[in-house]
Amino acid sequence: MQPTEPASDRFDVVAVASSAGGIHGLATVLGALDAELPVPVLVVQHLDPRHRTVIADVLRRRTKMGVKLAEDHERTSPGTVYIAPPDRHLLVRPGGLLTLTDSELVHFVRPSADLLFESVAGAYGPQAIACVLTGTGRDGAMGVSAVKSRGGTVIVQDPQSAEFSGMPDAAVGTGMVDFVLPLEEIAAVIRGLVEAKRQ
Template structure:
């Protein structure tokens, strides 16, 4: 498979992070996205590493997109959702190749939203969208800063509508957020952004 060459001016990837309350948040956002979404979605949801996860199966039933656990050295494709497996950091390399690592915890978590967002910023620059949903802690705040510094777009769930406000508040606190939205409006904005860039 040939590496995907980014097209100038288009969004090429959406990265989403969530923690506590995230299954509902992810189901709401992914469930409102069209099966023909022209970009891949990369997801970090903090999961208990002691248990086999069924998150991919649960979310696959809630969305028209295809959902799977990410695999090392996998090439990403449009209309697909790739979820970080428990206890593995998920990164994306230029050309759309995934990498899984078990390097050190970041802010006491693995997978880390910060590492995913930083890798997305490095690989896609202004063609990246980063989105932070409900969750405790600060994971994702440094990452949205990285995405914004490379010209990407940042969407955060309005902390007032989040089941757990920590992650959204930390992201908003960076001052680098483009959209602060109720959960139910996030998918429409993502769709509008990726479609508008394709006109």
Template sequence: MQPSAARSDAYEVVALASSAGGINGLLTLLGGLDADLPVPVLVVQHLDPRHRTVIAEVLGRRTKLSVKLAEDHEHVRPGHVYLAPPDRHLLVRPGGRLALTDSELVHFVRPSADLLFESVAGAYGSRAIACVLTGTGRDGAMGVDAVKSRGGTVIVQDPATAEFRGMPDAALGTGTVDFVLPLDEIAAVISGLVRTERQ
């Protein structure tokens, strides 16, 4: 599937969401991106808040990008991956400044992909890419709708290649998805999209 409208400006952000099975999915996707990626990557992965997380270290060993837990008021930079800390919602404001909140759970989860995607839609409009990977539940579906309504691009992992297809199926159910791809093809498509308008 192709984006529904021709784009006249460059992408400025990629937002990823995953839950059950997501660590493997993120390892594959982020591992396929080059260090000179011209945009930041924002990630919501549902994690158990009762345990200290080592997700940044795990992902950082498998990608050329710089990976870290997001910090409140931090300004995003190209080629960097910002992970929502356990039990904190991750949002981005216009101008690329991050915000962390502990507001109420959304669809029983915090961090919420829906809140991240909705903030990305508001801050970046048509310059945003939202991507939903493996996971249970419906988190992310409302958010991809918001991204698409602002002219952004939506990518969903083919449910047939997902360890858990709940989140990909829910996103597909919105009817707002531009690309449905096997996990191992998503990085190449993202790389192509974010570089096209810069050539």
């Protein structure tokens, strides 16, 4: 960032959360983004920890972005998707340093969207975008409130278009949402937001 720019003038990270139905949702959003995206994308998708996950392989075939399971103490790069491994919380620190933890479940899940979003809010403040896609339960609702309270931007999949509406409904119910969009329109809004201040 140039020192003459106000901190809120650009976005530096996108965090996405999904659960049931989320592979299709993630493939749709990430498939419409490309490796030129000037920010990293951090993803929490609720996965069964009893099985080896192939989510990175599946999504890699759907997007031009780099896709990988996040690693502890890894630093993020633009145009790359970092997915929380099964049964590990994914957090980010200032400067894009990732941390994985196996601390207790949050709302019965690990990884937790709430923890990711809260860490994004703390590390990036108004430079963060949080996005909630299809899923059951309430994970992500507390986190979007944290992102919004720090000046970030919140996008939620329209619950009526979501395969499972629990997570989007809970997020919308916070009253802290900037955009409620059909799944197919989310990527264009993300691109517009992150590229607008870089012209």
